[in-house]
Amino acid sequence: xxxxxxxxxxxxxxxxxxxxxxxxxxxxxxxxxxxxxxxxxxxxxxxxxxxxxxxxxxxxxxxxxxxxxxxxxxxxxxxxxxxxxxxxxxxxxxxxxxxxxxxxxxxxxxxxxxxxxxxxxxxxxxxxxxxxxxxxxxxxxxxxxxxxxxxxxxxxxxxxxxxxxxxxxxxxxxxxxxxxxxxxxxxxxxxxxxxxxxxxxxxxxxxxxxxxxxxxxxxxxxxxxxxxxxxxxxxxxxxxxxxxxxxxxxxxxxxxxxxxxxxxxxxxxxxxxxxxxxxxxxxxxxxxxxxxxxxxxxxxxxxxxxxxxxxxxxxxxxxxxxxxxxxxxxxxxxxxxxxxxxxxxxxxxxxxxx
Amino acid sequence: xxxxxxxxxxxxxxxxxxxxxxxxxxxxxxxxxxxxxxxxxxxxxxxxxxxxxxxxxxxxxxxxxxxxxxxxxxxxxxxxxxxxxxxxxxxxxxxxxxxxxxxxxxxxxxxxxxxxxxxxxxxxxxxxxxxxxxxxxxxxxxxxxxxxxxxxxxxxxxxxxxxxxxxxxxxxxxxxxxxxxxxxxxxxxxxxxxxxxxxxxxxxxxxxxxxxxxxxxxxxxxxxxxxxxxxxxxxxxxxxxxxxxxxxxxxxxxxxxxxxxxxxxxxxxxxxxxxxxxxxxxxxxxxxxxxxxxxxxxxxxxxxxxxxxxxxxxxxxxxxxxxxxxxxxxxxxxxxxxxxxxxxxxxxxxxxxxxxxxxxxxxxx
Numbered sequence: 001x002x003x004x005x006x007x008x009x010x011x012x013x014x015x016x017x018x019x020x021x022x023x024x025x026x027x028x029x030x031x032x033x034x035x036x037x038x039x040x041x042x043x044x045x046x047x048x049x050x051x052x053x054x055x056x057x058x059x060x061x062x063x064x065x066x067x068x069x070x071x072x073x074x075x076x077x078x079x080x081x082x083x084x085x086x087x088x089x090x091x092x093x094x095x096x097x098x099x100x101x102x103x104x105x106x107x108x109x110x111x112x113x114x115x116x117x118x119x120x121x122x123x124x125x126x127x128x129x130x131x132x133x134x135x136x137x138x139x140x141x142x143x144x145x146x147x148x149x150x151x152x153x154x155x156x157x158x159x160x161x162x163x164x165x166x167x168x169x170x171x172x173x174x175x176x177x178x179x180x181x182x183x184x185x186x187x188x189x190x191x192x193x194x195x196x197x198x199x200x201x202x203x204x205x206x207x208x209x210x211x212x213x214x215x216x217x218x219x220x221x222x223x224x225x226x227x228x229x230x231x232x233x234x235x236x237x238x239x240x241x242x243x244x245x246x247x248x249x250x251x252x253x254x255x256x257x258x259x260x261x262x263x264x265x266x267x268x269x270x271x272x273x274x275x276x277x278x279x280x281x282x283x284x285x286x287x288x289x290x291x292x293x294x295x296x297x298x299x300x301x302x303x304x305x306x307x308x309x310x311x312x313x314x315x316x317x318x319x320x321x322x323x324x325x326x327x328x329x330x331x332x333x334x335x336x337x338x339x340x341x342x343x344x345x346x347x348x349x350x351x352x353x354x
Numbered sequence: 355x356x357x358x359x360x361x362x363x364x365x366x367x368x369x370x371x372x373x374x375x376x377x378x379x380x381x382x383x384x385x386x387x388x389x390x391x392x393x394x395x396x397x398x399x400x401x402x403x404x405x406x407x408x409x410x411x412x413x414x415x416x417x418x419x420x421x422x423x424x425x426x427x428x429x430x431x432x433x434x435x436x437x438x439x440x441x442x443x444x445x446x447x448x449x450x451x452x453x454x455x456x457x458x459x460x461x462x463x464x465x466x467x468x469x470x471x472x473x474x475x476x477x478x479x480x481x482x483x484x485x486x487x488x489x490x491x492x493x494x495x496x497x498x499x500x501x502x503x504x505x506x507x508x509x510x511x512x513x514x515x516x517x518x519x520x521x522x523x524x525x526x527x528x529x530x531x532x533x534x535x536x537x538x539x540x541x542x543x544x545x546x547x548x549x550x551x552x553x554x555x556x557x558x559x560x561x562x563x564x565x566x567x568x569x570x571x572x573x574x575x576x577x578x579x580x581x582x583x584x585x586x587x588x589x590x591x592x593x594x595x596x597x598x599x600x601x602x603x604x605x606x607x608x609x610x611x612x613x614x615x616x617x618x619x620x621x622x623x624x625x626x627x628x629x630x631x632x633x634x635x636x637x638x639x640x641x642x643x644x645x646x647x648x649x650x651x652x653x654x655x656x657x658x659x660x661x662x663x664x665x666x667x668x669x670x671x672x673x674x675x676x677x678x679x680x681x682x683x684x685x686x687x688x689x690x691x692x693x694x695x696x697x698x699x700x701x702x703x704x705x706x707x708x709x710x711x712x713x714x715x716x717x718x719x
Contacts, residue, residue, distance in 0.1 A: 001608055005496035008487065196490035196605075216607040216615040251610045 001214060006197050013184075013194035017151045018095035018141040022053040023088040027100030028061040030262040030294075036311025037296040038099050041145050044299055048159055049152050053097065056087045064102040068226045078124040079131065081110050086128060086136035096139040097148055101261040104144045105182025108190050111138060142190075144183060146260035146295050150192055150200045153207040161304030164210030166255070167327030172211040173255040176290070177201035178222060178245075178268065180261025201258055201295060208302045217248035223271060224263030242271040246283040246290070253285060256322045257292045268292045273316035273352040288353030289317035301328060308334055317352040374399040375710045378462055378472040380450055380649055383411025384433065384692060385684025385699040386478035391436040392703030393476075398710070400442040401472075403464060405449045405645065409433060411480045417507045419692060420548075420555040421582035429692060453652050458713075460679065473713075474706050477653060477663060477675065478683040478699065482643030484534025484542070486636045492530065497608040499524075500634045502533075503552055510559050516633075519612035523564055524632035528616055529553045530603050531573040535639030535689075544660050546639030546689040550576050551583045553637045554590045561594040569596045570629070572603055572618055580691060601627065606634055640689040653680050663687050673702040681706050 022045070026038050045051040063080050066072035072080075088096055098104040114121035128134050149156070164173045179198045184191020193199025196219070202212045221228075223242035228234045245268070249257075259265040269292040276282050276289065284290040292315060293301075300310045307328065312319045313335045323330055336346040375398050379386045382404030390400045408414065410433065416426040437444070449465040453475070462470040486494035486502050494500045499518050501509075509516055518524045531553055535546040550573070557569045576598065578584040590596040601618040609615055614634050620627045642661030650657050655675040656664040663686050666674035673681050683702035684695040 001498065002496050005487070005493075008495070009490055194490065196493075197496070214608070216609050218607065219605060 006199075009197045010193045010199040013188060013192060013199075015147070015190065015192060016141060017143045017147045018097075019151075020051050021093060022051065022095050022097035022143075022148070023091060023093035023139075024053050024055040024097045024145075025059050025062075025084055025099060025103060026055065027103065027262045029065075029266075030099060033262060033266040034294050034297070034311060034314065036309065036314075037294040038145075040296040040300045040305065040310050041099070041149070043305075044156070044296070044303065045148070048303060049155060054091055054093060056091060059084050059087050062100070062103040062106050064100070064106040065226060065230070067106065068102070069230055075123070075127065077106065078110050078113070078120065079127040081107060082124045082128045082136050083132060083134060085139060086132070086134035088139060089135070089137045094137070094139060095141040095143065097143050097145050099145050099262075101144065101180030101182045102263075104142070104190075105186050107139075107142050108187050111142065112187065114138065144191075144200075144260065146183075146200050146204075147192060149295055149299055150203050153204050156299055156302060157207045157209075160208065160302040162302050162326050162328060164205060164208045164298075164302070164326070166325045168325070172209055173322075173325060174213050174252060175205045175210045176213045176215065176218075176249050176252075176254045176257040177205060178218070178257060178259040178261070178264050180259065180264055181221060181225075183260060201260055204295060204298065205258065208298070213249060213252045213254050215249040215252055217245045220245055220248075222259070222261070222264035223267040224261075229263075229267070238267065239271045239274060242267050243275060246272065246275070249290075250283050254290055255325055256298075257290055258295055258298050259292070260295050265292045265294050270316050273349065276352050282353045284317075284321060284353055286321075288321045291315070291319040291322040292317055293319070293322070301326060304328075306330065308337070313350075314347075316350050318350075321353070375473040375714075376401065376471060377474045377476060377706060377710075378403060378460070378470055379476040379478055379683075380653075381411070381478035381480055381645070381684075381686070382406070382409040382444055382446075383478060383480040383684065384413055384429070384695045385480065385686070385702070386411075386476070387433040387437065388696050388699035389476050389478060389683045389703045389706075390442050391433075391440055392700050393706060394440040394442045396703065396707040398707070401470060402442065402444045403448050403450055403462075404444055404446050407446055409437070409444065412483070413692070415483075415504050415507060417510050418555070418559065420551045421580065421586045423555065423559070450649070450652050453654075455679070473679070474710060475653060475680045476683050476702055476706060477646075477649050477655070477680065477686055478702075479645040479649045479686045480643070481640040481662075481685040481689065482645070484540065484546075484638040484641050486533055486638050488540050489533055489537075489636070491605040492533070492603065492634070492636055493606050493608065493614075494636060497606065497614060497634075498612050499608075499614060499632060500606060500636065503549070503556060503635060503637045506556055506560075506635050510556065510563070516560075516563060518632045522632075524567055526568045526629070526631045527557075527560060527564075527570070527633045527635065528603075528614075528629065528631040529557060529569070529571040529635045529637055531571065531576075531637050532602070533636040533638050534641070536574065542639060542641065542660065544689065545577060547577070547579070548689065548691050549637040549639055550578060551580065551586065551691075553635075554578075554583075554587050554596075556635065557596045558586070558590050558594050561596060569594075570631075571596060571598045572601055573598060574600070574602055580693070599627070640685060642686065646686045649686070653677065655680055655682075660688075662689075673698070673705045679709070681709075 063072045067077045184195040188195040223238040228238040272289040338344040379402045382402045410430045452463045460472040665672045683699045
């Protein structure tokens with residue numbers, strides 16, 4: 001593998017990312033899957049980087065999952081997205097920061113549609129006006145939240161207390177990066193590094209001391225793929241996709257997996273637990289699973305945040321092997337403690353590799 | 355500069371040549387050199403402007419030629435021989451900086467600050483090879499054992515090293531046809547014509563060198579349009595057991611042992627296919643390139659949507675540009691084999707000669 005070849009590709013796919021003043025739109029599913037990640041992102045931007053980031057509690061789902069499942073028509077989703085932009089406009093912002101990869105793809109698809117077919121934009125303005133009385137401006141800058149963390153990755157490294165380095169051996173941790181399909185596979189120019197060799201997560205890993213694992217099934221779908229999971233009878237297909245990736249990455253002995261999508265870390269995390277239950281097979285070292293992180297959690301660990309405050313106890317694959325390698329201090333007794341320190345009960349189906 | 359190359363400087367004071375019509379040819383590849391020889395034979399004074407230190411263009415990158423495996427050096431030697439036997443000039447490492455028409459002649463300024471006057475111009479700027487890095491999904495210049503057909507030509511020379519990971523000979527090799535041709539993503543909708551037969555030729559050469567290797571060619575169509583092409587394709591299958599699979603690769607990935615995992619669809623059986631190979635060869639196509647687009651801009655002649663130069667018509671005037679006195683030869687007009695390039699160059703020379711003589715007759719009248 002020639003790094004200089006990848007650097008050449010990365011240079012071809014750079015994008016403008018706003019420096020400050022973001023209107024933040026959350027993901028509808030991430031708040032259930034990894035509830036601490038978005039809060040961690042806001043904390044990093046506000047408390048560490050001192051950026052202005054605003055969110056309006058009245059924003060809704062972008063309805064992307066419904067759209068990709070053929071439930072929500074295109075005219076409807078355009079109007080829903082236009083309403084998000086109206087909230088941004090009303091709040092005085094021009095830069096939108098998107099938590100969800102599906103939404104990021106939706107926003108880009110709709111803005112590109114409006115550029116190519118201005119009649120669609122006129123129609124959407126009319127629908128929004130008639131249904132809500134609102135008007136809107138198209139954002140000047142659309143960034144995925146991981147783009148913003150990428151932009152400030154060196155600053156985060158300088159502020160950080162921890163590195164992605166095995167504190168016992170001094171060697172870089174080997175990290176598998178997985179981008180959501182809708183981050184750049186639809187519009188390669190909208191993603192840092194493009195679609196084939198994306199740099200958004202690789203750049204963070206490198207900046208924070210880790211080593212990126214490039215394995216044969218790197219580009220393969222995580223197993224979510226909407227219909228693969230949403231339709232119950234297809235879930236065997238979903239897990240077989242994830243399994244294909246685990247089998248492919250296993251020889252590289254990764255220390256962790258990181259993703260920037262709502263669905264990918266969910267399925268790469270949960271299906272490891274299911275595969276262990278079904279087949280007794282684990283893919284990490286010493287019979288453990290491979291810990292799976294969101295990029296906000298990875299940034300939070302580098303910055304020295306408490307893993308339990310970030311919700312990492314919600315993972316079904318234990319994250320402790322990664323915390324131990326990084327030399328992060330944590331209190332196992334507080335893993336399932338509430339804010340008052342009292343145990344709130346542990347979930348039943350957790351602990352892959354435990 | 356190659357010792358075998360004679361450099362003759364353009365000399366506008368040569369009294370004998372002053373009486374002759376002067377033709378400037380832009381490009382010293384196959385087309386340029388063949389046109390120069392033919393025009394010199396027709397009694398004209400010819401100057402070739404070549405940007406490189408040596409003549410031959412892309413021929414210098416090829417080792418053996420389809421369909422009969424003739425060493426490329428033989429063609430190059432023949433071109434050089436024609437040059438040595440004739441009296442025409444080559445300005446090496448020089449490019450046309452500007453070209454203006456004045457009183458029925460062309461005034462040309464070169465990058466090495468020479469001023470030339472010409473009665474006619476022949477553009478023979480050739481083509482460029484498709485940069486396979488643009489097909490990012492194949493990992494050229496990223497994965498260790500992904501190479502192009504041009505890279506393979508060098509390895510096919512007797513001293514070429516064909517070993518892959520850990521110094522082992524490749525056991526399974528795949529060729530991908532149409533890399534950068536007939537491809538929406540790379541913006542090239544046209545067929546590069548020569549890649550299919552190049553793939554067949556190279557697959558046979560590899561099989562001769564590595565008899566134990568399995569060789570697979572992934573294709574969309576096989577366009578065996580030329581003399582002996584179809585026969586060679588048949589021989590590849592029957593005699594050399596080369597497998598042809600109708601399907602295009604979706605991606606290649608490098609494995610931990612540096613072998614490659616490739617994914618494709620076998621469109622004849624209608625099934626997806628995954629395969630491990632030790633070496634992946636990308637059959638890269640032709641593009642008009644910067645030299646041709648620069649010549650188009652300098653000469654004020656048009657390009658097709660493909661970037662190749664526009665000819666006055668597709669049938670009877672394939673050597674004429676849309677500017678009177680500026681002629682076209684070879685693969686600057688479209689992808690072409692060496693055979694076709696030589697024929698196109700000769701026809702260009704004939705058209706230039708005819709045009710100059712007609713103009714002379716008109717002047718006398």
